[in-house]
Amino acid sequence: MADDRPRKPEDNSGVTRRDFMKVSAVGVAVPVVLGSVMDAAAEEVPIQGPGKVPITLQVNGKKLSAQLEPRVTLLDALRDNFDLTGAKRVCDRGACGACTVLMDGKPVYACAILAIDAQGRMITTIEALAEGDSLSPVMQAFVAHDAQQCGFCTPGFIVTTTNFLQKQPAPTAEEIRHGLSGNFCRCGTYDGIRAVALAHAGGKQS
Amino acid sequence: MSQYSWPDPATQPLLGKKILRIDGPSKSSGRAKYTYDYNPDGLLAGKIVRCPYAHARITSIDTSAAEKMPGVKAIEIVQKPGTEIFWAGDEIVGVAAVDEGTAEDAVRAIKVGYEVLPHFVSDAEPPKNLAPDTGPISQDDFESMEDNQVPDDEAIAILKKQGVSFTADEKWYKSMEGEGTDPKVIAALRAAKVLPPSESKSPYKRTATQKQGDPDKAFASAAATHEGVYGVPCIVHCCMESHGSASEWGGSNDLTVHISTQNLSGIAAQMAEPLNTPAANIRVLQQNIGGGFGSKFAADRWDIVAAKLSKSAGGKPVKMMLTREEEFEVAGMRPSAYARVKLAADKSGKLVAWQSNSWGTGGMGGGGTPPIPYIFDVPNQRKQHTAVATNQGSARAWRAPNHPQAALITMAAFEDLAAQLKMDPVDMLRANMDILGPRAKTYAEELEIAEQLMGWKQNWHPRGDKTAGPVKRGLGLSIHTWGGRGHNSDQDLSIHPDGSVDLKVGSQDLGTGTRTIIAMVIADTLGIPLEQVTVHIGDNRYPPSGGSGGSTTVGGVSSAARRGAVDARDMLLEKVAPALKAKPEELEVANGVVRVKTDPSRSLSWKDACAKIGAVPLTVRGKNPDKSKPPDLTNSGVGGVQMADVSVDAETGIVRVNKMVAVQDCGLVVNVETAESQVKGALIMGISYALYEEKILDPVTGRVLNPNLEFYRLAGLNDVGELVVHMMTGKGYDDRGVIGLAEPPVVSPGAAISNAVANAIGVRVPFLPLTPARVIDALEQGGVA
Structure with a gap:
């Protein structure tokens, strides 16, 4: 296949508009910095910062505003400015999933999105998944299957699992393996997490 | 004198059962604060x-x-x-x-x-013919001698001849004694000449050769001898919270x-x-x-x-x-360990001789010395270790320090020798039971159970899967041990006049379920529901408790909780006795009531009983006996057997773990739920270091090349096969008291998986992690593909 051929470095300078659109569609978090791309997009890009700018986020059904530098990530804004500390900072570069939140209903790594780019999106954090003082069914299942040890990766896993089970209420073992492989746990709680998803599917409880 | 001994778990509502962790809801809701x-x-x-x-x-x-x-x-x-x-x-x-x-x-x-x-950042094999280090023994050297169980007379001779380069305080001597260093060795240490530390510029520090028996004679007369090189690189803790x-x-x-x-x-x-x-x-x-x-x-x-x-x-x-990158550079790692091993057996498969030249690094300190041969007391041995000092952040204890490395080096050589003898390694392990030390009986019992759970007899084949197709399947095994005696733990238990109960201890819950275990012991001993007990930890204004390391917490906190609760219960019974017109020793607590043993109709509800306490709570200090006394509620020394079933794609080199079986002893299991979770966690951590983890240093810049979670790979949910855990309980286990569990099950996975891969593809991949590149390299040397 043509795409599998190794590319010379200079190939990268000629990003086509189609490639750019493909890249953009992958996710809002992909920073595109090539000057030629900006030209190709032919859009006015307002300059923000340096220095603090007003930022308003729609989080858990509330409007939250703060003066933040454009470089502040969604994760840091949630944790440091709004004291929503359920999403955790672990790798801080979109690899481990401990910071997972929902953006317009989709799970995203909040450490890989700038707060300024998350404006106008609906953000849902682990704090809003709990029903008042009681637990959501997925949270209850994590407790019941002992799918947590130190608990640091747990909120991220629960946001991911909640969304996964909404999309696939009766996943197969294979679907669980792939659907829940975007988060890391160091204590080794995967067996309990698989059991949570399998039990939801009406499968055999472990 | 109060009777503190553990009750039979069969008679208790909580002890030895599957109890969910009490802090589960706070963690899963995201409300738990770190x-x-x-x-x-x-x-x-x-x-x-x-x-x-x-x-x-x-x-x-x-x-x-x-x-x-x-x-x-x-x-x-x-x-x-x-x-x-x-x-x-x-x-x-x-x-x-x-x-x-x-x-x-x-x-x-x-x-x-x-x-x-x-x-200098290389932990490649040291040059041959290095002179042994004859300089004074440093504190690190000494601790590593003890870790490596250097025989006492040998240690005394080295201290006499080479002197020491440090003066230690009494606290340190005490701690060495506490960890089992012989008083004669301590005396030799105190008497040793104090000399300035060696000024050697070489990164290599070669220890003197240790000898036991007559290895040359034993090798010469052995039925089979295998030589191989094995090793494990430096890996990092990767705590989710930095x-x-x-x-x-x-x-x-x-x-x-x-x-x-x-x-x-x-x-x-x-x-x-x-x-x-x-x-x-x-x-x-x-x-x-x-x-x-x-x-x-x-x-x-x-x-x-x-x-x-x-x-x-x-x-x-x-x-x-710390940032993730800082974690990788300065916040600790597990030392590497490599060894050239020569191992011989007689024709029954019984090990007769071991020889090893090992090396490894733990940063500037050189790192620990793996205790090899691991567990097997091979009668004839010659071994020598070279510590390599490298310019990288220092090693720290990594779950079961030195044991996973020692297990890999020993069990891989063992399995290679079994293959050479065309023996099933399970049979060969059985042939060696009499040199497996104090836990031999445990290993024998566990081996039988593991064999069943893995379907070893049906599924094991001699080395090299001969079936058609590129995907080869194999089985491997390993054994492990650990100490795990409970640490000191002081706890204040209060029974309040309204019937509520709380306990304060300056401990921590690493996710192992420490809070839950304490609450279970208190609730059972006082005969009240778990929910009625509040456990306060995490504040140094509470009575002091040991650090959570070396699998010492569960034994420590459960023993002290039991003692405190027994004392508190007995004090309560004294206060309640007059109201029930009985003597305190005629009373018992159970199911939320205080009652007369012989006439349960004469009883008071827990709440009414506690009302007799008076105006202020009844508070008791639970405390474990001094470490110099033999342990009673806790103990030391566990055994475990693990087996791995893997598939290896001989075309791509990709290894997948299909199934792991862990059969584990930890004495009396307080909470089967959290114990099983911890063993499963250890298996997953083991799969991770067996297949993926390696801290890679750039020889040119001396920096970590993969200080992040993209290029330092952890196992994900998709990488973990079926996990089967069996905890040993009942006679011979429950009666030994509570023993630590965190370290032992993480020791064997690397060795068991490496052995399973060798069994699948017919050739040894000498070093962990078993990456596709290493598997392909090994297959170039032979094997099935």
Whole structure:
């Protein structure tokens, strides 16, 4: 296949508009910095910062505003400015999933999105998944299957699992393996997490 | 004298059952607060300027530009110009600023000059014919001799001949004694000449050869001899929550520290001297910790810096959490270990001779010495170890220090020899039961169970899967041991006049279920429901408890909880006895009532009974007996057997773990639910280090090439096959008391998986991790493909 051929470095300078659109569609978090791309997009890009700018986020059904530098990530804004500390900072570069939140209903790594780019999106954090003082069914299942040890990766896993089970209420073992492989746990709680998803599917409880 | 002994779990509502962890809801709801989440008003962000070179001398530090930056509140020079730096990432200057971005800008604005010095980061095989090190023994050397069970007379002879390079305090001698060092060795240590440390420039420190029996004769007459090289690279703890703390001063001499630690009660004493503040004035707090695995016992230099920055900033809170990259460079790792091994057996498969030349690194200290041959007391041995000093951040205890490396080296050689003898390794293990030491009976029982659970007899085949197709399947096994006697733990248990019960202890719950275990023991002993017991941990104003390391917590906290609860119960019964017109010893507690044993109709509800206490709570201090006394409620020494079933794609080199079986003893299992979770966690951690994990240092720059979670790979959910855990319980186990569990099950997975891969593809992949490239390389040398 043509795409599998190794590319010379200079190939990268000629990003086509189609490639750019493909890249953009992958996710809002992909920073595109090539000057030629900006030209190709032919859009006015307002300059923000340096220095603090007003930022308003729609989080858990509330409007939250703060003066933040454009470089502040969604994760840091949630944790440091709004004291929503359920999403955790672990790798801080979109690899481990401990910071997972929902953006317009989709799970995203909040450490890989700038707060300024998350404006106008609906953000849902682990704090809003709990029903008042009681637990959501997925949270209850994590407790019941002992799918947590130190608990640091747990909120991220629960946001991911909640969304996964909404999309696939009766996943197969294979679907669980792939659907829940975007988060890391160091204590080794995967067996309990698989059991949570399998039990939801009406499968055999472990 | 009160009867503290453990009751039969069969008679207890909670002990030995599957009980869900009591802090589960707070964690799964995201409400559980960790050190990283501490976020008070006015919090300053701490950051550190770190040395970019693996070996250098600081020539100048200029902080003037940073000082002028708006938002920068304090700057603290950690190491002055002229200081020699031995690893990349070492701390040079600390900064506190109004937010993290500003602190990062300030770090960039600080100019540090360095004279770059030559570095050495390779843990490749040392050159041959190195002279043995005859210099004085350092404290590290001595501890590693003890870890490696150097025979007492040999240790005494070395101390006499070579002297020591350190003077230790009484506390250290006591701790060595506590860990089982023979008094004669301690006496030799005290009597040894104190000499200046060796000035050797070589990175290699070769220990004298140790000999046992007559290895030459044994090799010459053996039925089979196998030679091989095996090893494990440096790996990193990768705690999800990085290291760090938040410090704030109230007044000039009153410090509060929130810290991510495995050693809550030990932190104040460590911070007192560098901060010139009495330990009594240092409050240490932690409700939850996001992983430790052995790397979080100390108040680290960055914690001291955070406290100093806070003081300079007028006492405002300063939070200093390491970035992921910093974690990889400075927050600890597991030492590497490699060995050239020669192992021989007679024709029945019984091991007769072992020879090894091993080496490894743990940073500048050289690292630990793996206790090889692991578990097997091979009658004839010759072994020699070379510690390699490298310019990288120091090793720290990593779950079961030195054991996983020793297990891999020993069990891989063992399995290779079995293949050469065309023996099933299970049979060969059975042929060696009499040299497996004090836990031999445990291994024998466990082996039988593991064999069943794995379907070993049906599924095992001689080395090299001969079936068609590129995917080869194989089975492997390993065994392991650990000590795990409970640590000291002081606990205050209060029964309140309204019937509520609470316990205070300066311990920590690493996710192992410590809170839950304490509550279970109290509830069972007092005959009340679990929900009625509140356990307070995570504050050094509570009575002190040992650090959570070496699998010592469960034995420590459960024993002290049992003692305290028995005493409290007996005191309560004394107060209640007159109301029930009985003697205290005629009473018992069960199912929420206090009743007369022989006439249960004469009873008081728990609440009514507690009303007899009076106006103030009844408070009892639970405490374990001194370590010099034989243990009663806890014990030391466990055994475990593990088996792995893997598939290897001989075309791509990709290894998948289909199934792991762990059969584990830890004496009396307090909570089967959390115990099984912990063993499963250990299997997953084991799959991770067996297949993926390696800290890679760049020989040119001396820096970590993969200090992140993209290129330092952890096992994900998709990488883990079926996990089967069997906990040994009943006679011979329950009666030994509670023994630690965290370390042992993480020892064997690397060896079991490596052996399964060799069994599948017919050739040994000598080093972990078993990456596709290494598998393909091994297949080039032979095997099935």
